Amino acid sequence: xxxPRIARAIAENPFFVLGxxxxxxxxxxxxEGQKLLAMLALGLAEVQTYATPLGDRIRxxxxxxxSMAELRNPxxxxxxxxLAALPPSExxxxxxxxxxxxxxxxxxxxxxxxxxxxxxxx
Amino acid sequence: xxxxxxxxxxxxxxxxxxxxxxxxxxxxxxxxxQGATLTPSVVRIDSRAVITVGARARQSLExxxxxxxxxxxxxxxxxxxxxxxxxxxxxKPEELSAEILKSLRADVRExxxxxxxxxxxxxxxxxxxxxxxxxSEAARLAGFDRVELIQEPIASALAAGWTDETSGTWMVxxxxxxxxxxxxxxxxxxxxxxxxxxxxxxxxxxxxxxAMVDLVLERLSSGRPRAFLRSDSRNADAIRKLKFAVEEAxxxxxxxxxxxxxxxxxxFGDVNVDVDFEVSRxxxxxxCTALVDRSIAVCLRLLEANGMHPAQVSRIVLVGGPTAMPxxxxxxxxxxxxxxxxxxxxxxxxxxxxxxxxxxxxxxARPTVRTISDIGRRVWLQYPAMTSDPTPYxxxxxxxxxxxxxxxxxxEREGWTGAETPVTQDGTFVASVNVLPxxxxxxxxxxxxxxxxxVHLSPSTVRIIHGxxxxxxxxxxxxxxxxxxxxxxxxFERGSPLPARRTFLHEVxxxxxxxxxxxxxxxxxxxxxxxxxxLCRLVGALEIRGSQLASSISSGSSIEVTLAVDRGGRLSAxxxxxxxxxxxxxxxxxxxxxxxxxxxxxxxDLRKRLSLLFNDAFQKRNKGSEFPAQLGGFELSLTEAExxxxxxxxxxxxxxxxxxxxxxxxxxxxxxxxxxxxxxKLEAQAVMELSMAMALLSIHxxxxxxxxxxxxxxxxxxxxxxxxxxxxxxxxxxxxSLARAAYFRDPDAWKQIFNMAxxxxxxxxxxxxARKLVDQGRIAIERGDRETLMQCTRQLVNLMPVDxxxxxxxxxxxxx
Numbered sequence: 005x006x007x008p009r010i011a012r013a014i015a016e017n018p019f020f021v022l023g024x025x026x027x028x029x030x031x032x033x034x035x036e037g038q039k040l041l042a043m044l045a046l047g048l049a050e051v052q053t054y055a056t057p058l059g060d061r062i063r064x065x066x067x068x069x070x071s072m073a074e075l076r077n078p079x080x081x082x083x084x085x086x087l088a089a090l091p092p093s094e095x096x097x098x099x100x101x102x103x104x105x106x107x108x109x110x111x112x113x114x115x116x117x118x119x120x121x122x123x124x125x126x
Numbered sequence: 127x128x129x130x131x132x133x134x135x136x137x138x139x140x141x142x143x144x145x146x147x148x149x150x151x152x153x154x155x156x157x158x159x160q161g162a163t164l165t166p167s168v169v170r171i172d173s174r175a176v177i178t179v180g181a182r183a184r185q186s187l188e189x190x191x192x193x194x195x196x197x198x199x200x201x202x203x204x205x206x207x208x209x210x211x212x213x214x215x216x217x218k219p220e221e222l223s224a225e226i227l228k229s230l231r232a233d234v235r236e237x238x239x240x241x242x243x244x245x246x247x248x249x250x251x252x253x254x255x256x257x258x259x260x261x262s263e264a265a266r267l268a269g270f271d272r273v274e275l276i277q278e279p280i281a282s283a284l285a286a287g288w289t290d291e292t293s294g295t296w297m298v299x300x301x302x303x304x305x306x307x308x309x310x311x312x313x314x315x316x317x318x319x320x321x322x323x324x325x326x327x328x329x330x331x332x333x334x335x336x337a338m339v340d341l342v343l344e345r346l347s348s349g350r351p352r353a354f355l356r357s358d359s360r361n362a363d364a365i366r367k368l369k370f371a372v373e374e375a376x377x378x379x380x381x382x383x384x385x386x387x388x389x390x391x392x393x394f395g396d397v398n399v400d401v402d403f404e405v406s407r408x409x410x411x412x413x414c415t416a417l418v419d420r421s422i423a424v425c426l427r428l429l430e431a432n433g434m435h436p437a438q439v440s441r442i443v444l445v446g447g448p449t450a451m452p453x454x455x456x457x458x459x460x461x462x463x464x465x466x467x468x469x470x471x472x473x474x475x476x477x478x479x480x481x482x483x484x485x486x487x488x489x490x491a492r493p494t495v496r497t498i499s500d501i502g503r504r505v506w507l508q509y510p511a512m513t514s515d516p517t518p519y520x521x522x523x524x525x526x527x528x529x530x531x532x533x534x535x536x537x538e539r540e541g542w543t544g545a546e547t548p549v550t551q552d553g554t555f556v557a558s559v560n561v562l563p564x565x566x567x568x569x570x571x572x573x574x575x576x577x578x579x580x581v582h583l584s585p586s587t588v589r590i591i592h593g594x595x596x597x598x599x600x601x602x603x604x605x606x607x608x609x610x611x612x613x614x615x616x617x618f619e620r621g622s623p624l625p626a627r628r629t630f631l632h633e634v635x636x637x638x639x640x641x642x643x644x645x646x647x648x649x650x651x652x653x654x655x656x657x658x659x660x661l662c663r664l665v666g667a668l669e670i671r672g673s674q675l676a677s678s679i680s681s682g683s684s685i686e687v688t689l690a691v692d693r694g695g696r697l698s699a700x701x702x703x704x705x706x707x708x709x710x711x712x713x714x715x716x717x718x719x720x721x722x723x724x725x726x727x728x729x730x731d732l733r734k735r736l737s738l739l740f741n742d743a744f745q746k747r748n749k750g751s752e753f754p755a756q757l758g759g760f761e762l763s764l765t766e767a768e769x770x771x772x773x774x775x776x777x778x779x780x781x782x783x784x785x786x787x788x789x790x791x792x793x794x795x796x797x798x799x800x801x802x803x804x805x806x807k808l809e810a811q812a813v814m815e816l817s818m819a820m821a822l823l824s825i826h827x828x829x830x831x832x833x834x835x836x837x838x839x840x841x842x843x844x845x846x847x848x849x850x851x852x853x854x855x856x857x858x859x860x861x862x863s864l865a866r867a868a869y870f871r872d873p874d875a876w877k878q879i880f881n882m883a884x885x886x887x888x889x890x891x892x893x894x895x896a897r898k899l900v901d902q903g904r905i906a907i908e909r910g911d912r913e914t915l916m917q918c919t920r921q922l923v924n925l926m927p928v929d930x931x932x933x934x935x936x937x938x939x940x941x942x
Contacts (some may be wrong), residue, residue, distance in 0.1 A: 029317055034595065035515055037555065042508030042521035048554050065628050069598050073623035076319050076597060 011058065016073030018081075019088040020056045021063060026085045030076070037072040041065055131237070131566065131589060135281070135480025135489035136230055138223060138261065140199040141331060141447060143167050143228040144474050146246075147238070150566030150591055153285070154368040155474055156233050163474055165233075168196040169225045173212035179229040187371050190206070191363065197332065197780065198222045198336045200304045202264075203256030206779045220264040227268035234491075242491035243271040245485040250305045250477045251602045252325040254653055255665040255697045262696055274487055278302070279309035279323055280599050281479030286470055287311070287318050287594050288482055295321065297464065299419060300456035300476075301454065302446040303677040304330040304780075308425050310432055310439075316514025320598040322621065324428040328784050329420060331373075331448040336592040338372035338405070339412040342387065346399055357772030360395040367392060368401070379407050379449045411453040416678030416761035418457045425462060439464040444472045484513040486596050487693070502582030503531055503573065509588060512856060514595040517558050524573075524675060531571030532581040537588075546574065559777045561592045561860035598623035599693060607687060608650040610635045610928045612936035617689045620655055627690040633942040635928045638679040642672035647679060649696065649701055650937035654794075658934040659793045667937070668701050670709050676706045681891060682924055685941070725771040725782065728789045729764060734758050736798050744804055756799065763792050790902060799850050809846055812858050816842060819865035826868040835864050876915045877907055883922040890925040899925075 019026050022040065024033050043051045044065050053060045074080045128501035142164040145156035155163040158267075160181060170183035170193055189196045192211040198219040201208070207216040220639040227247075234242050249261050258275055267274040281299045286298070293314045300307040311324040339356065347353035356365055371389050378385040388400040429435060442464050448454060451471050458466070484491070488511035504525040510518050524531045536560045537544040547557040561567045567590045573581030601624055606616040617628045638647045647670040654662030668687070670679070679685070685815075688704040701709045723926075740757060767788045774782035801808070816839055823832050838860045869875055880903045890896035903918035905911075924942075933939060 014580065026133070030317070034317065038510055038513075038515070039519040042519060043554075043556065045508045046506055046521055046523040048521070048523075048556075049552070064627075066625070069623045069625070073598060073600070077183060092677070123369070 013084075014088050015058045015061055016067060016071075017056065017083050017088050018074045019053055020061075021067050021071040022075070023054060026088050027041050033072065033075050038067055040068050044068065130725070131485065131591075132242075132491050133481050133484035134234065134242045134481065134490065135276075135477050135484055136227065136245050136247045137248050137278070137281070137301060137474070137476035137480060138199065138226060138249070138264070139167055140197055140305070141167060141280075143226050143230060143236060144475065144477040146474060146477040146481040147234070148478075148485050150485070150589070153478040153481050155477070156230065158229075158233055158867075159236065165226065165229055166196070167199060167223075167226050168194060169198075169217075169218075169222045169560070171196040171210040171213045173216055175213040175215060177223050177225055177748060188367055191366055194220055197304060200332075201253065201258040201783065202782045204779070204783060206336055206359065211842050218260075220260040220303060221781045223261065223264035224267035227264055227270070231268060231270075240492060241269070243268055243493040244484070244489045244491050244544055245272065246274045246276050246281075246480040246487065246489060248278045248480045249275045250302070250325070250327075251279050251309065251323045252305065252327050253306045254603075254663060255605070256519075257389050258696055273487060275696065276480050276483045276693075277307075277320075277599055277602070278445070278476050279307050279311075280320055281483060282443055283309065283311045283318060283564070284482045284486075284594065284596060285475045285481065286443045286467060287313050288469075291541070292440070295434070295438055296441045296443060296467070297425065298443045298445060299421070299440050299449065299458065300445035301427065302330050303447045303448075303449060304332055306330060306421050306424065308421070308428055310428055310434070313594070316595055317597060318594045320600055322428055322600075323602060324424050324431070326420065326424055327787060329417065331446070333417055334376065334410075334414050334448055334451070335369050335373050337417060338410065339368050341405075341413050342368055342372060342401065343407060345403065346394075346401065350397075354394045354397075354399075355811055357482070357769065357776055358395065362776060363392050364392040364399075371401070372405075374404035375405050376410060376451065378449075379405070379410055383407050404759070407452060408901075411456075412450065414451070415457065416454050418454050419461075421454075422457060422461050433941075436462045436464065441465050441467045443467045443470060443475070445475050446472055464744075482512075483596065484740070485591055485593075486510075495725070502584035502586060504582045505535075505571070505573075505585070507571075507585070507588060508596070509590060511589070511592040512593050512596070513561070514593065515561075516563070516592070517560055518590060520557050520559055522555050522557070522570075524549060526553060530575055532583070533576040535583070536572045536574070537566055537569045538572065551638035559590070561590050564590050566591050578604075589914070598625075598896060600624070601626065601691065603653045604655050605651065605653050605665075605689060605691060605697070606662070607632070607941060608652045608662070608664070608937040609690070609941045610672055610933040610936055610939045610942050612659050612932045613653055614654070614657060614659045614662055615941075617827055618691060625692045627688065629686055629688040631684050631686050632677055633924055634681060634683050634685055635933070635942050636940055637681045638670060638675060638940075640675040643673035646670065647685075647940040648938050649685075649698060649699070649941060650939050651689065651697065652937065655796075656794055658797070658935075659937055660940070661790070661797060663790065664745045664937050666697065666699070668699050668709055668711070670701060670703070674707075675703075676707055679703055679705075682921070685836075687941070722771060722775045722782070725767075725789065728793075729771060730767055732764060732796065733790065735800070736764065739796070739799060747878070757797070760792060760796065760799075767792065783923050798851065802849070805849055805851065805925055808851065808854060812842060812846065812854060815858060815865070819861045819868075822865050822868040824871075826871040826880075827864070831864050831867065835861065838864070874914060876919055880915060880919045880922070882909070883919060884928075886926070887922075887928060890922070891927050894923050897924060915922050 022033050023034050024036050040051055051063060054063045074084060129148040135146050137144045144164050146153050146197045147156060157163060158165055158180060165180040166184040168177040168183040168187060170186050172193060179428055187196060198208060201219040207218060208222060209216045231242060247261060247265055249258055261275060262273060279300055282298045295310060295312050298309045298311060305325065306329040307323060307910045309324040310321040312319045312321050340739045341356045353362060367389055373697055375385050375387050384404055384406045386404050387401055392399045392401055404439055441464065442458060444466060454468065498908055499884050505522050507520060507522045509520040512702055531553060532549050534546040534548050535555055536546050542560050544557060547555045549555045557567055569588050571583050571586055573583045575581050600620050600621045604616050604620045605618045606614045618626050634647060649668040650664055651660035651666045652659055653665045656662050683704045688696045688700040729797060743757060767785045770781040770785035774785055819835060823835050838857050842857040844855055884900045889898055899918045899922045903915055906914040906918060
């Protein structure tokens with residue numbers, strides 16, 4: 005599944021994936037990540053999903069590894085800290101929840117010469 | 127030695143290879159029967175097909191050149207066959223590498239008494255996927271059951287960091303025989319992390335040798351009517367002998383100021399020459415400084431890419447034989463300033479690091495044998511085999527059997543006993559253990575049943591080594607799938623932690639009929655950072671042939687593609703069709719061929735583009751604009767590519783590959799420069815899109831999105847002022863993304879897109895279907911049925927035709 009960038013940044017926020025607070029020290033998320041990886045490898049039920057503001061999501065080893073790598077990078081961590089502290093959604097109308105890579109309708113306005121989607125058609 | 131762990135690491139180098147073992151507390155080098163720690167990566171096959179490897183083969187490199195091969199690592203992943211004349215045998219590069227690995231395996235057996243079954247083998251960080259695949263294949267051919275690959279700079283860093291855990295950022299400068307890698311690493315809180323790496327696949331000790339060969343050729347040609355050239359195929363034998371001699375002289379000159387070069391009877395075509403003159407360190411410095419500076423430019427580029435400057439590097443670790451050259455050390459000290467790490471052997475550091483990595487991956491080299499102590503209730507355990515964490519977790523699951531299992535488990539080692547950890551109803555437990563620093567900790571696992579009786583568990587012990595925690599290695603180049611639009615769909619960004627696995631849905635652009643072999647759906651897998659697929663390297667393809675299909679794949683149907691890369695950079699891919707058929711075999715995972723005619727044509731095309739850019743630059747300069755400095759650099763790079771193409775015509779397969787890769791890079795760089803010349807157009811587009819995004823977000827955006835747009839707008843403005851094309855494009859994408867989110871909240875959005883698509887119905891791929899969808903869409907609009915309208919619009923837009931010329935550029939991709 006291919007989520008829009010912003011939605012993905014929230015749904016796959018490393019703090020949510022690892023289940024740690026935005027104030028945790030490096031050692032803490034490293035420990036927690038290792039524990040989660042071990043528990044996922046052995047199929048422990050309690051770690052199969054994690055909670056996000058967009059609902060529960062499936063936790064995978066790849067996502068855990070990626071989250072650990074993101075938090076090790078200080079500037080990336082800062083970005084995730086901001087997103088993890090987002091207020092509840094103000095969105096008034098639904099936004100498509102699922103995009104697929106082959107969906108040209110995402111670019112559709114540009115295909116017909118309409119505005120801001122032209123750039124991707126180079 | 128038998129009671130201790132035994133981890134094997136191998137540095138499979140271009141010029142020399144080495145093996146090291148780690149026993150849980152220190153590393154030991156594996157020695158050849160002659161007592162050396164290095165095995166030259168050279169193979170000889172004589173007329174009786176007897177294979178000789180290493181130092182003995184190297185001795186014949188000069189006298190029996192047609193039956194001895196070296197530097198085949200540079201050809202790994204190509205389909206180039208290397209011929210041994212006397213025996214008539216032709217071997218692939220990976221088969222020759224397998225001979226080196228067999229020799230190292232035999233040395234381990236000789237020294238430690240068993241054949242290692244598992245090992246970690248190093249590979250350059252910038253190895254492409256086919257090259258990594260070829261390395262794994264070499265290991266399989268050498269008899270290893272399981273190997274993991276490690277990037278060379280990580281191995282070096284791990285070996286250096288093992289002995290010195292001082293926190294800080296440091297640089298690993300790895301100048302090998304054929305490639306140059308540089309990595310920035312950080313150690314903090316016991317964690318070793320690769321911050322980033324860069325390199326030059328065309329720069330290595332061999333280039334230094336060739337620079338010296340050119341010096342000798344110039345001296346020999348002086349006063350003669352015709353110069354002796356490397357590109358003349360009649361000189362191939364003389365050049366090889368010269369290269370061998372200058373390599374020896376170069377090594378000698380690391381210890382002395384001057385040495386002599388004596389080679390009698392060198393045959394250049396019809397001319398016979400005796401070489402006898404002196405070469406000095408100064409000669410090496412003169413000829414090689416430009417090459418060293420090229421490597422330093424890569425170091426500075428890496429620092430800049432990570433927002434750092436040389437003063438922030440606390441030390442530089444040198445790896446590889448050529449780093450012994452005084453000119454390298456001197457230039458590094460002059461330009462980067464950081465101290466060079468002492469006490470480390472640049473020739474064996476990679477092998478030692480690979481052995482340490484084997485420990486972190488818990489890859490004991492010995493074949494797995496179940497011992498009597500392993501009898502008991504089976505328990506699967508997960509724990510870090512090597513960690514800096516003083517209290518790591520051990521997670522376990524006890525096998526499900528009828529007899530009652532343990533109600534709790536306890537871990538203990540000498541001098542420490544852990545608490546009883548309860549086992550849950552589904553047989554799992556999570557315990558924490560206490561490890562002693564800087565040593566191998568062996569824990570016994572004790573199970574206790576609910577009635578208090580002991581339950582024997584298998585395995586009954588686990589080992590955890592306290593040391594560095596190694597962060598997952600990052601991917602050195604982005605990997606993705608080429609689309610029919612000549613765009614790259616990135617699956618894994620550069621720097622993504624490995625292992626990684628991702629799945630995306632694509633749409634098929636052509637119909638594949640079952641039974642037909644000529645009907646093929648191609649899913650090209652590419653590696654590189656470019657948005658345009660043809661600029662990325664094609665590293666493999668999944669090909670779905672009609673003859674393999676149970677039912678047809680229709681144009682417009684969806685297909686699920688999964689790419690996975692393991693910790694060593696090995697790629698696997700899978701395609702799942704709409705009918706549920708799975709395809710997994712990646713075809714031709716090979717570095718593409720580089721025939722001389724193709725190289726010549728590519729050089730001609732690039733020259734043409736370069737000349738247009740020169741014209742444009744001259745015209746602009748007349749109007750007061752600055753002349754782009756990089757144009758001169760392109761000229762130089764193209765001349766180098768021409769020289770390599772010349773050597774390729776003389777039969778040098780390595781030079782052909784080098785030329786091919788260089789031409790791809792020039793192509794991409796020219797593309798970037800061409801984009802820059804289009805800057806005013808891009809700038810105008812950015813302004814227009816920003817205005818539209820502002821308009822949309824003012825109506826449909828959230829306050830947070832509006833804030834993000836403000837930030838993006840200000841960054842875009844900065845990028846415009848700095849004329850930074852990549853930054854401008856990246857900000858533009860961010861703005862587009864925000865605008866798109868807002869646009870789709872407009873209740874009329876789908877209606878607008880539908881109406882636009884409907885107005886272009888005549889160009890649709892399947893006109894009857896398009897008409898049907900238009901009818902359905904109109905009804906949906908009347909009924910206010912948003913969901914159906916959305917579906918119709920999606921299908922309608924996907925029916926728009928693909929441009930065949932663009933598709934060819936996109937490596938003939940069958941996907942969009």
